[in-house]
Amino acid sequence: MALSMIKLRLDLHDASTAHIFKQQERNHLTRCERTRNQTSTMTLLTEAKKGLNDDIRNAAKSEGISSDRLRRLIAGGRCVIPKNATHDIEPIGIGEALRAKVNANIGTSIDHIDKSEELAKARIALKYGADTVMDLSTGGDLDNIRRQILREIEAPIGTVPIYQAAMRRDAVVSMTTDDMFDTVRKHAQDGIDFMTIHAGVNLKSLEVLKKSERIMGVVSRGGAFTIAWMVHNSEDNPFYVEYDYLLELAHEYDFVISLGDGMRSGCLHDASDRPKFMEYIQLGELTQRARESGVQAFVEGPGHVPLNEIETNVKAMKSLTGGAPLYLLGPLVTDIAPGYDHITGAIGGALAGMFGADFLCMTTPSEHLGLPTPEDIKQGAIVTKIAAHVADLAKGMPRAHKLDEEMAKSRASLDWEKQFRLSVDPDLARAKFNCRNRQTDACSMCGDLCAIKIAKAALSNDKS
Numbered sequence: 135m136a137l138s139m140i141k142l143r144l145d146l147h148d149a150s151t152a153h154i155f156k157q158q159e160r161n162h163l164t165r166c167e168r169t170r171n172q173t174s175t176m177t178l179l180t181e182a183k184k185g186l187n188d189d190i191r192n193a194a195k196s197e198g199i200s201s202d203r204l205r206r207l208i209a210g211g212r213c214v215i216p217k218n219a220t221h222d223i224e225p226i227g228i229g230e231a232l233r234a235k236v237n238a239n240i241g242t243s244i245d246h247i248d249k250s251e252e253l254a255k256a257r258i259a260l261k262y263g264a265d266t267v268m269d270l271s272t273g274g275d276l277d278n279i280r281r282q283i284l285r286e287i288e289a290p291i292g293t294v295p296i297y298q299a300a301m302r303r304d305a306v307v308s309m310t311t312d313d314m315f316d317t318v319r320k321h322a323q324d325g326i327d328f329m330t331i332h333a334g335v336n337l338k339s340l341e342v343l344k345k346s347e348r349i350m351g352v353v354s355r356g357g358a359f360t361i362a363w364m365v366h367n368s369e370d371n372p373f374y375v376e377y378d379y380l381l382e383l384a385h386e387y388d389f390v391i392s393l394g395d396g397m398r399s400g401c402l403h404d405a406s407d408r409p410k411f412m413e414y415i416q417l418g419e420l421t422q423r424a425r426e427s428g429v430q431a432f433v434e435g436p437g438h439v440p441l442n443e444i445e446t447n448v449k450a451m452k453s454l455t456g457g458a459p460l461y462l463l464g465p466l467v468t469d470i471a472p473g474y475d476h477i478t479g480a481i482g483g484a485l486a487g488m489f490g491a492d493f494l495c496m497t498t499p500s501e502h503l504g505l506p507t508p509e510d511i512k513q514g515a516i517v518t519k520i521a522a523h524v525a526d527l528a529k530g531m532p533r534a535h536k537l538d539e540e541m542a543k544s545r546a547s548l549d550w551e552k553q554f555r556l557s558v559d560p561d562l563a564r565a566k567f568n569c570r571n572r573q574t575d576a577c578s579m580c581g582d583l584c585a586i587k588i589a590k591a592a593l594s595n596d597k598s
Contacts, residue, residue: 177388178215180428182208189215193227198533207231211421212457214430216266216290219388221325226265226290228432229459233531234487234522236263237292237461237495238515241270242279243505249279255511256287262512263519263558264496266328268292272301281324290327292392295320296356306359307366314372315379322387329389330434331380332356333373334416335396340364343397343409350400353437357396377420381427391424392461393417395434401469405439406447418454425456432459432493435486439465444482448489461493462486466501475501476514480521487525494518494525516559523558546586548575 181187182205193215194204204227207213213229228235238259240252256267267289271279276298284291299317300306321329335357343352343361352358360371373380384391397413399405417433424431433455436447444465451460464479465486471478479497487494496518498510506514526534537556544552550567557563570578576587 175386177385177428177430178217179208179211179425179430182206189217189225193225196224197227197232199231203231208430210457211425211431212459214390214432214459216292216327216390216430217388218322218325218327220323221284221291221327223288223290223327228461229492230457232492233534234491234525235265235493236515236518236522237266237268237493238264238511239268239270239495240283240506240511241268242273243271244273246505247274249274249282251508252279253283253286255506255508256283256289258508258512259496259515260287260289262515263522264289264515266290266292268294268330268495270294270297272297276301277320277324280321280326284325291325292328292330293321293326294330294356294394296332296359300359307363309363311372311376315376315383318380318383322383322389327389328392328432330356330392330394331373332360332394332396333371333377333380333391333420334393334413335360335364336371336374336416337364339397339409339412339416342412346404346407346409348399348404348407348409350404352397353400354394354396354398356394357398360396374416374420377423378427381424381429384424384429385427388430391429391431393420393431393433395436395463398435398437398463399439401438402440405436406443410436410447411450414451414454417451418456421455421458432461435460435462435491436465437463438469439467439482441467441482441485444485445489448486448491452490459492460486460490461495462491463495464497466497472502473499475499476510476517480517483518483521484524484528487522488528491525494522519558546590548584548586 178189182190186201186205190205190208191201194201204213207230208215213227213232215225215227217223217225226235238256240255240259242248242252252271259267267287269280269283269291280293295317296314299309299313302313303309318329332354340361352361364371395413397409399407399410421431421433433451435451439447448460462483465482466475466478467482468478475497476499483494496514498506498514500506500510523534527538541553541556544556554560554564567577572578572581574581576584
């Protein structure tokens with residue numbers, strides 16, 4: 135879909151770019167000068183190296199770990215708190231020793247623009263387990279949509295700035311370096327907390343991609359935009375070439391850089407190949423440069439990966455990035471389940487979380503098929519929340535185990551109301567319980583033949 139859109143817009147292009155790129159070259163010198171003269175400000179990462187602050191204390195309290203432990207993890211780049219310096223939200227930690235977090239993607243498309251629906255999707259996602267929201271809008275007044283989401287949704291908000299940068303011209307390949315960086319700055323000024331930047335897609339990884347035997351090619355929209363731009367303009371990725379300037383912007387507004395997976399696999403055949411691992415290496419280098427600049431960063435991972443290759447991918451990314459927080463879409467573990475890819479993604483996400491992934495981006499029943507509905511968002515949020523919880527159990531997270539223990543106790547005592555309260559979807563659990571007539575305090579499946587009741591009575595009689 136991303137590549138066909140590029141081809142469509144390429145057909146519209148080719149007349150007025152020469153003067154744009156001359157101006158771009160002049161502005162490049164200005165950016166370099168600004169980077170050299172960058173003023174020193176404190177970011178959360180630099181503060182963490184010196185001591186504690188309220189955001190670290192509050193995030194640690196919500197996780198049930200010591201503030202100093204979280205401080206050390208942030209200082210080492212193994213955890214992040216996505217919170218723009220201008221965005222007043224509760225801090226949420228992502229990374230090592232913390233519960234797995236869930237992101238929900240929302241946003242308009244060129245074919246369907248309904249701002250109120252996207253806001254409703256965001257609220258539904260948070261209600262059913264998402265911790266963060268990304269606005270991936272490509273249709274309508276993008277500035278207005280983004281700013282209203284920031285005003286009304288109380289959670290860390292992410293974006294992919296290259297989407298809007300590409301919309302500024304008649305074709306994707308016509309956008310300039312200034313378009314890219316100006317859009318990043320605009321999003322930062324608005325208060326965006328984390329931004330996906332496909333800086334690992336460069337001429338090196340492009341050459342490896344050309345020699346590969348992929349079926350799906352490139353399925354990341356941001357990655358495809360970047361590749362089309364590089365091929366057309368015979369230049370390297372501006373976000374890679376001028377990464378220092380990107381770091382300056384991130385430092386100024388203290389947003390987290392989400393290093394995008396532009397080479398992610400779009401089918402099982404393409405998983406774990408050379409283009410993907412080439413990008414892993416690039417992202418590791420970029421992560422280290424971010425840390426050295428006092429900028430928080432996490433890394434995005436592959437999309438479609440068979441179960442038996444998930445451990446390899448997760449551990450490779452963790453190793454190459456020095457333990458940076460890992461943000462995964464799925465991974466989806468089969469290609470044959472359109473309409474059920476929220477489930478294939480949750481299966482992969484649970485396993486990836488067990489091996490060290492920190493941040494799961496939910497998929498919905500509409501994955502590969504169309505723009506998700508509010509009901510799709512609900513289903514995606516619920517199954518991904520379950521996957522995150524399953525991963526936390528596998529990692530031995532005390533709070534996760536306490537929840538399951540409480541559920542077991544409430545089932546043992548047939549305390550239905552408590553079971554509903556502990557459920558990931560209380561309304562559905564209550565509706566299923568009440569949909570049949572019952573003659574006893576057990577469920578309608580067993581009634582007086584309830585195994586729990588029978589065994590409890592037998593053991594009680596034996597004691598007496």
